[in-house]
Amino acid sequence: MSLKQTLKKAKQIERQLEQQDATGAEHSLGAVKPRNYLALDPLLxxxxxxxxxxxxxxxxxxxxxxxxxxxxxxxFLE
Structure with missing residues (x-):
């Protein structure tokens, strides 16, 4: 996955989270945080x-x- 694709995926996840917050969906204590795809990029x-x-x-x-x-x-010989 290229850096550009990784950044695009991260922005999509951020938008999804913002939409969930806007609709009033509450985060439970056991909610899983979205994966940071930028941190997994091989270039980094x-x-x-x-x-x-x-x-x-x-x-x-x-x-x-x-x-x-x-x-x-x-x-000694020299």
């Missing part, structure tokens, strides 16, 4: 896994490899 949800950028991952991997190479070298 969080997107995907929040991962670091690929550049950061490559740099971190390269740095780790460099540190391992430096630990393996024998500094």
């Amino acid at each position: 949800r969080k997107g995907g896994i929040h991962e670091k950028e690929d550049i950061d991952i490559v740099r971190k991997k390269r740095r780790r490899e460099t540190k391992q190479q430096l630990r393996q070298t024998d500094w």
